[in-house]
Amino acid sequence: MRGANSAKWVAGAIVIALAATACGGSDDDSSSSGKGAGKAGGTFRLGITEPVAIDPYNSQESEGILVTDNLFTGLYEPTADGKVIPALATSKEVSADGKTWTFKIKPGTKFSNGEAVDAESFIRGWNRVAQKTAASDVAYHLAGIAGFDDVQAGKATTMSGLSAPDANTLQVKLSAPDFEFYVKTTHTVFSPVPKVAGDAKNKTYNEAPIGNGPFKMQGSWQHNKSITLVRNDSYGLTKAKLDEVKIEILNSNNGVTLEYQGFEAGTFDWARMPTPQLPAAKAKYDAQGEWIDENTNGMNYLLPITDNGPLKDKKAREAISYAIDRDAIIKGVFQGMQTKSTTILPPAFTSVYQKDLCQSCIKSDPAKAKQLAKEAGLTPGTTIELGYNTGAGHEEWIQAVKQQVEKVLGVKVKATGKPFAELLADQQKPGATGMYRFAWGADYPTPDNFLYPLLDTASINKDASGKVTGDNRGRYSNPAFDALLAKARATEAEAGRNDLYKQAEKLAMDDMALIPLWNRTQLRLANTKKFADIKMDFHEDPNLAEISLK
Template identity: 25%
Template sequence: MRDLHRIPFLCLGLAALMLACCGELRERADLVFVNSAEVETLDPALVTDQVSMRVSEALFEGLCRGTADGKAEPGCAERWEVSEDKKRYTFHLRAGLKWSNGEALTAHDFVRSWQRVLTPATASDYASQLYPLLNAKAFHEGTISDFAQVGVKALDDRTLETTLENPIPYWIDLTAFLTLAPVHVPTVEKFGGGWIKPDSIVTNGPYRIKDWRIDDFIRLTRSPDYWDRANVGMEVVDVLPISDANTALNYFMTEQADLLMDKGMLHPSIIPKLKEQPYFHTGPFLGTWFIRFNVTKAPFTDARVRQALALSVDKKRIVEKITQLGENTAFSLVPPGAGKDYQPPTGLDFDPKRARELLAEAGFPGGKGFPRIEYLHLPQTIERNIAVELQAMWRENLGITVNLVKQEQKIWLASMRELSFDMCRSSWVGDYNDPNTFIEMFTTGNGNNRTGWTNSRYDELIPAAMREADIGRRHAIFNEAEKLLVSTDPPIIPVYHYVGVQFYRENLEGVRANMIDNHPFRAMRWKKK
């Protein structure tokens, strides 16, 4: 493998050295990580993409934190008690918790931070992560205006009480999720949107941000005030935003980078060779690659059109010809293994004949009269190859023309939020191990819906599932809802369930495949020789 594309690897190494000599030299970090794009934001209340979360999670920590195995463990809270009815959780914070500016971190910071997430003006797409709290949804939607009625209160500086609407099996997992991490609200109020800049940001996590140069690097340094500083493995971490697969791989092969974790960093032509290498690691996780429709725009306002487009996609062809990592084709949004014993419904399979019938019923026989539409994708080789394959399938099976549009990640995210697209590639990684983390986001008005889709029956089913204590009945309700999502009235086309990818050498510890694809930098360290 060392001989694979040997000349480009060496050339890139020389080019990087020349750039370093011409620009500002900096000492190599203990860990150099290649991120697949520039970070959009570091604000826990606003971040939604995995690329940004990786960095923000190094800077902020909630009541619990994630482990290298993707589990939740005590973080800012050292312990908690649960009431008999499993609705009230009382968290006890560790003594001596500090913000990076030296101020004490208290339970009141959690209350103020969660209020900020739920305040509509914040525009947090992940505000619904707090909906399990009593009256949180009502406050976020403006039904009530008194935040004191929401189920979170500071009993004293070190005790936080949370009260839930209904018992749920994943509340502890949610307290490890980034949206629920505290922020230093006085700093947010002082600097506004600029509070995340290196010279103003105040954090509480295992790392501080030392430098951030857009489209170049982010440098993180171990925080001297972090409660578990002794167990943070790396003193300095550099995060490099590199979207090109060849460049990323060259950085790794020339040992300018130590870790890659994005499947988009793989060039399809060399995947078979990479799979043979000892530094190439894969594992299943709760993630699904899918396509979103903008159902507010014709012709996607017609469910028959959306069904026809879905039935025209040969998913097996995509995973065998392009992705090539043994991914399972997806006929549901929820991947296998999400929640104990949950069985997702089987959605729309490849059926070109039925697809043509539906398109004709919608008024476009043989594709005649169908408007020219666009498919939005990211600027990565594998994404481009999938886009070209989809374009061909829709042309061959339906007789329609789909133009391909490429956008950088930040613009792509904005396009989805603003519904400025026709169809676009998308993906979702479970925030916790339960079907709800996939299904809830398509309720009306959810910040992560990003399709414009609304279905009254679906909106009834999701809260009904949340109220249901019996696991079997709960799963049956979710199943009914997911049938609407992927078959009857689909705003999406599930295509395949992810296989996680990590490039790292055997002397790097603390990187392990896990079900939520979460890999905290603080858990990583080099083996001692």
């Protein structure tokens, strides 16, 4: 998941619950319960920048996921600490070959319009995403389902791998083994939808999705102004306690500043902060119990375009990495509130973490940077584009990177800030070049969710014009890497999968497919004076469905 201000994160160490049930077995897990120890009622207020989408067919970054995740409930959900627990799934079975999954669905739950949530509503939602005309940036999450390629190509309208033996049974046949498939269903793209959803380009539904989650829309999305959610009293699981969530959509040029100002003024109950304000904010709010400081599973990178332009040669990408003094930026810009990254996968994935995998990330080496640049033909005076999103606190470190790279390599770095949606569009456009500010965190807790979306050839999804609609926006492609991931998915034992993930990560790191910068520490302000049970959820957002009044 791309983060507008940050990558998706998890409070504390991630616990990856990935055991698949053998054929004929079932879950004995129980759904989360007892949400919110405080009183019901109240309005929770926060600010975000304009989302890309709130309809699950294309909801993708932290802003949109905040809304979509509270409007819809799928088969499974991730807990804040990275466990995968049942939501609407009452059991799962997987065939011995890892290619057929059967889910039993909790009977009797409904969409907020009264329509039943059943197996067909899941099939409807997933087929809606897969249509080529949907042009979904997150459709690739369904790519393993049999028939996905035919739907994407316009040869079919439904995926052959989906069926409903009865109203509350969903069977999914995959085109290749995947013993982690059920984990992937925690993503909002796997949400069920009612019949009224229609085509993915149904503007009425796009702006006011009717879901089956703990909240429902009040009115429609007022673009660049606001979104209002109210409690869904017909929700089929544990009901939310908040009456209302008011989301103000802020100017993308200074969104984080406006969030912070809103919290200080008492108009927001949750906020991010501009980087220069972090020390003052910590000093003021930590003592009041309103400061949240968590190491997370998010990662920050520079995203190099690997198939075009000055960074096509991996030595050029290495030169950029060696030219950056990460320690100086962390000390000077972040006031020591971040930690240096030397991997593609985050330290929170303890079972696969390979510290110092990126040799050029450990310490800046100007001499080596210059030599590699020379070997790659990256000559002094060359212009390198550096794109980033505005209003999210990135300006200071972007300028630091620009100055360091220019000083060491003698190149010209053209740093261009744009609203987040425009930045994403630039990354996708035909002929993209240079590098971009990039952050990622797991949509679901498995290393596959870093390695496959960001680096697998299948995640490029380039159309005839050259536009990329997947999340492999660096256009990295290595058949050996792809084969390792496919083998990992087909490996039932977690230890065996993890070994393959490590091999794949090392291969991509040797190719400098991404340029790691720093691991993720997320910092937030929360109104704990008025509200109880506030914490960060798996998606970097406040856990709205669990918050209560004190």
